[in-house]
Amino acid sequence: MKRRATPASPERVWIDGRRASRLDVRDRGFQYGDGLFETMRVQAHTVRLLDLHLARLQSGCRRLGIDAPNDRTLRRELAEAASWRADGVLKLIVTRGRGARGYRPPTGVHATRVMIAGAPPAAPPGTAAAVRLRVCRTRLGLNPGLAGLKTLNRLESVCARMEWRDPKIWEGLMLDADGHVVCGTMTNVFVRRARSLHTPLLDRCGVAGVMRRWVLSEAAGLRLRAREVRMRWSDLAEADEVFLTNAVAGVVPVAVVQSGARRVRPPSSDAAERLRARLALL
Amino acid sequence: MKRRATPASPERVWIDGRRASRLDVRDRGFQYGDGLFETMRVQAHTVRLLDLHLARLQSGCRRLGIDAPNDRTLRRELAEAASWRADGVLKLIVTRGRGARGYRPPTGVHATRVMIAGAPPAAPPGTAAAVRLRVCRTRLGLNPGLAGLKTLNRLESVCARMEWRDPKIWEGLMLDADGHVVCGTMTNVFVRRARSLHTPLLDRCGVAGVMRRWVLSEAAGLRLRAREVRMRWSDLAEADEVFLTNAVAGVVPVAVVQSGARRVRPPSSDAAERLRARLALL
Numbered sequence: 001m002k003r004r005a006t007p008a009s010p011e012r013v014w015i016d017g018r019r020a021s022r023l024d025v026r027d028r029g030f031q032y033g034d035g036l037f038e039t040m041r042v043q044a045h046t047v048r049l050l051d052l053h054l055a056r057l058q059s060g061c062r063r064l065g066i067d068a069p070n071d072r073t074l075r076r077e078l079a080e081a082a083s084w085r086a087d088g089v090l091k092l093i094v095t096r097g098r099g100a101r102g103y104r105p106p107t108g109v110h111a112t113r114v115m116i117a118g119a120p121p122a123a124p125p126g127t128a129a130a131v132r133l134r135v136c137r138t139r140l141g142l143n144p145g146l147a148g149l150k151t152l153n154r155l156e157s158v159c160a161r162m163e164w165r166d167p168k169i170w171e172g173l174m175l176d177a178d179g180h181v182v183c184g185t186m187t188n189v190f191v192r193r194a195r196s197l198h199t200p201l202l203d204r205c206g207v208a209g210v211m212r213r214w215v216l217s218e219a220a221g222l223r224l225r226a227r228e229v230r231m232r233w234s235d236l237a238e239a240d241e242v243f244l245t246n247a248v249a250g251v252v253p254v255a256v257v258q259s260g261a262r263r264v265r266p267p268s269s270d271a272a273e274r275l276r277a278r279l280a281l282l
Numbered sequence: 283m284k285r286r287a288t289p290a291s292p293e294r295v296w297i298d299g300r301r302a303s304r305l306d307v308r309d310r311g312f313q314y315g316d317g318l319f320e321t322m323r324v325q326a327h328t329v330r331l332l333d334l335h336l337a338r339l340q341s342g343c344r345r346l347g348i349d350a351p352n353d354r355t356l357r358r359e360l361a362e363a364a365s366w367r368a369d370g371v372l373k374l375i376v377t378r379g380r381g382a383r384g385y386r387p388p389t390g391v392h393a394t395r396v397m398i399a400g401a402p403p404a405a406p407p408g409t410a411a412a413v414r415l416r417v418c419r420t421r422l423g424l425n426p427g428l429a430g431l432k433t434l435n436r437l438e439s440v441c442a443r444m445e446w447r448d449p450k451i452w453e454g455l456m457l458d459a460d461g462h463v464v465c466g467t468m469t470n471v472f473v474r475r476a477r478s479l480h481t482p483l484l485d486r487c488g489v490a491g492v493m494r495r496w497v498l499s500e501a502a503g504l505r506l507r508a509r510e511v512r513m514r515w516s517d518l519a520e521a522d523e524v525f526l527t528n529a530v531a532g533v534v535p536v537a538v539v540q541s542g543a544r545r546v547r548p549p550s551s552d553a554a555e556r557l558r559a560r561l562a563l564l
Contacts, residue, residue, distance in 0.1 A: 013307055022304035023312065025295055025375075025396050030305065032436035033315030039383075064437075065444060091383065093307070101321075101373065101400060103436065103443035103467055114307050118383060141423020141487065142459045145441050153435035154314035154385065155346075159427050161385035162347060177424045177459065185385055205423065 014115040029095025033152035036060040037093040041248050042082045052210040060149045066096045069111050081117045091116045130255035131170035136160040140176045140205040148208035157185045176205050181231040187244035188212035191235050192271050197224040200231045211245035236264050243272035251275040296397040311377025315434035318342040319375040323530050324364045334492040342431045348378045351393050363399045373398045412537035413452035418442040422458045422487040430490035439467045458487050463513040469526035470494035474553050479506040482513045493527035518546050525554035533557040
């Protein structure tokens with residue numbers, strides 16, 4: 001029997017560059033979710049879309065007033081983490097650091113870096129299979145100040161993900177308080193109609209994924225007109241194609257979108273397949 | 283010089299009933315803010331309003347589907363923590379527990395209990411001085427599923443608290459996305475006009491504090507008609523009295539509310555003073 005060589009331990013953890021797996025409970029990341037994270041795909045010991053991940057992290061730190069870790073330090077530590085396992089997932093968490101009780105951030109505090117290297121994800125990534133998507137009851141609260149950021153405040157996503165157990169449903173689509181389509185619990189969503197490629201505006205809530213950014217930058221090369229819009233269920237119903245994106249799974253075609261008794265079955269997965277082919281070359 | 287005996291260390295931490303201060307980073311409390319907390323006042327080695335705190339915690343766990351810790355275990359551990367320091371603050375954090383990557387909660391996981399005992403707060407608690415309150419730009423997103431809960435997702439409060447540094451301003455008042463007054467960053471707000479005592483409805487966002495619950499239950503005894511309402515700036519402007527509450531500070535009269543160039547100076551602190559007198563008897 002042929003077996004792939006796999007590391008003995010399923011995960012490896014570093015805190016501030018050192019192997020450790022336990023964090024001071026007074027860290028504001030734990031106390032308040034006062035931090036950000038990036039979930040990255042490692043392939044052949046290389047972090048895919050590394051520059052986009054680091055750019056988003058730095059931008060998020062600026063917006064939250066977190067003293068961002070040094071870029072060269074992060075690159076060195078990510079490279080070390082990626083050297084452990086050829087193929088996998090790397091999660092980098094950056095918090096505001098440790099502080100005393102109270103919401104007000106202390107001055108002169110240093111950000112905490114936590115890195116977790118683990119196994120690659122289960123299907124559907126790596127297959128071309130289209131997935132089933134459901135619309136969640138849990139809505140995303142509007143908060144322009146945090147909109148777009150991948151913060152450690154993820155309870156809305158947790159609540160949405162708790163709504164279903166059917167393993168045939170891969171992802172849940174979340175609407176905002178006004179009923180607009182925003183994003184999946186762990187993905188961004190794109191809708192193609194002819195040559196128009198639309199994805200929801202994330203100026204009021206939602207997480208602006210790195211793979212979303214990459215798709216937006218690739219669209220012109222595929223002769224698609226990409227645009228961020230306020231999206232409704234009717235946009236899904238009229239779509240030629242719907243696909244989901246995230247940094248780990250890449251680009252995932254949607255076969256069915258269900259909302260209560262309503263079903264939408266987008267007929268095409270053409271753009272998603274072309275994007276997957278491009279992604280495979282990275 | 284007479285000195286009060288104080289413990290050598292400013293804080294003491296327990297995790298799952300044992301002295302420890304470092305938590306596994308894979309705990310969902312850190313990964314997603316997937317948990318709740320209670321901040322309690324300890325006086326004469328006794329946790330003030332203990333039953334209300336535990337009832338809110340159990341109710342929050344039920345709403346989030348967290349397997350709540352055993353009530354007797356919590357009472358025993360809180361009593362032990364309160365025995366360390368006669369006068370102080372006790373923060374109890376309960377998370378969903380440790381889990382693998384992904385928002386979906388794992389099955390069969392046990393909640394994590396973290397307890398931090400520390401020093402009593404600085405002024406204004408313990409004084410009768412009225413405080414200055416400002417209205418924050420950071421709005422609370424609407425999320426009925428999480429409304430009222432004191433979850434570990436506290437970034438909105440952190441962002442609001444970052445808006446000012448003036449030490450003369452004790453608290454920031456937060457509005458919801460629709461402009462209604464909801465609560466302070468760390469307090470609830472009450473507005474009295476004649477014999478009507480109003481506090482914002484917390485069915486769409488905000489944290490329903492234990493001291494708020496206590497004040498609502500005491501109101502009838504003070505011959506006040508308490509009611510939860512949708513509150514606007516105009517309610518503050520027309521108030522005879524405005525006060526803030528939380529479990530640590532108790533009941534805190536407001537001298538000034540400022541919103542940009544607008545100022546409101548409620549003339550009375552009568553109800554707050556009577557509530558403080560009752561609270562002192564607990």
